[in-house]
Amino acid sequence: MIDLTQLRREPDVVKTALGRRGVAATLIDHVIALDVEHRRLLQEAERLRAEIKDLSRQVGDARRSKDTDTAEALTLRSRELGESERQASEATDEVASNLRNELLLLPNLPSEDTPDGADENDNVEVRRWWVGMDEGAPFPTYEPHQRLYHWDVAKELNILDLEAGVKLAGSMFPLYRGDGSRLLRAFGAFALDQHRDAYEEIRPPSFALTETMMSTGHLPKSQDDMYAIERDDLWAIPTAEVPLTSMRRGEILDEAELPLRMTAQTACFRREAGSAGRDTRGLLRVHEFDKVELFAYCTPEQAPAAHADILARAEALLQAFGLTYRVLDLCAGDLGTSSARTVDLEVFSPGVDRWLEVSSVSWFRDFQARRANVRFRSAEGTAFVHTVNGSALAWARIWAAVIETNRQADGSVKIPDCLVPYMGGQTHLVARK
């Protein structure tokens, strides 16, 4: 949620900033008008309530001094006011609720460093990395044996059974088998171990309350992309960001606790409502995938470093896996609702011959903290924390990229060295009967 006080004080700043993401100025003017109306009604309701409270006190005094006539008269007067107060309060609540609903739909202000642009085509490529780049090696040219789709490689090796997934849960719910499943486990175990030095490992619930989904900004706007369990009023989490951001919801943290860093691997559920028919092959786009998330509550001053740390860790994993990747600075038009600044990581996967998004590292300023009401106390008083988070990493696409990139001429797939201990010493995936 954006800061209403800021909207009042500098409406033009907000309009310009949100205009960069395509929000119409008239929409913001409407919110401002609602706010003015709300305060007008609020004052009236509060004035009436103050008067009733005062009369009630007088009734009490009159009753104590056995002045029944005065008490009766005051009671009558107060009862009349009560009706007006009830109406005024209802009107106030209605406008307040409209105001809140509109406010919840407004996205965050992009940071100053976020590049201009309308959509993903305007994202700015910051840099690329590939094995040997530091020693002067050119961008990799991939061999023919690496140009096989991962779903075909997987079939040869019997490590993925997409048909079985379809049978169980419908399309885009993958089922991993044998070493394929073990590889997935290795990814998660390795990554979580890498983050242990600074991030507390959390295993949160896979479902969340509506309120929890509201806090990160996934509701109400992206409702159609979420799986709902209506009977129990729960939602399947689309990322561990959802539970982690709400872990300290409604609390005031001690400044000394910050930055408070956590990591969690969870299943992530996404309906992908807007992308039916796109990327339906293999693991490019799936309804359920495992992901390790890095998260931090921090002070505004700590936020840039916290953001940089998450990005560095995600990159370190990609480098450890030996994958080619690029870093994109997302433009204002492509930013997620809650984010002020986002950097995406995309790996190049030679089989499908495409860049695949495997991480998104975002800084939300106090947008989510305001929704979740997470504050910190310092010498200067209390203020909302900043939240930052990022994937390190989303495993389905990493799995695909490793399978394609590391396929050898003999058809086996070399396991990245860092994962070998997590694969029980196994160095290659080979066809098994």
Place this chain on the structure above:
RNA sequence: GGAGGGAUGUCAGAGCGGCCGAAUGAACCGGUCUUGAAAACCGGCGUGGGCUUGCCCACCGUGGGUUCAAAUCCCACUCCCUCCGCCA
């Protein structure tokens, strides 16, 4: 799923329908005393909102209701504790 008990500030813990945003104690912050510390004593000490910056309003698990007036009475829900049932 059934029966009973509970939910009040950072914590513990009072609270009669009427100066109750809330006693008291602890913690914490400041001061006096002290060479220093402890003790003692004095003062301070929740969050949010509105506007005429001094006042007003809201908040005692959540949401409704009764009343001139609700932390207090009534209803529903949530969570915690105890017991029974079921269960990986």
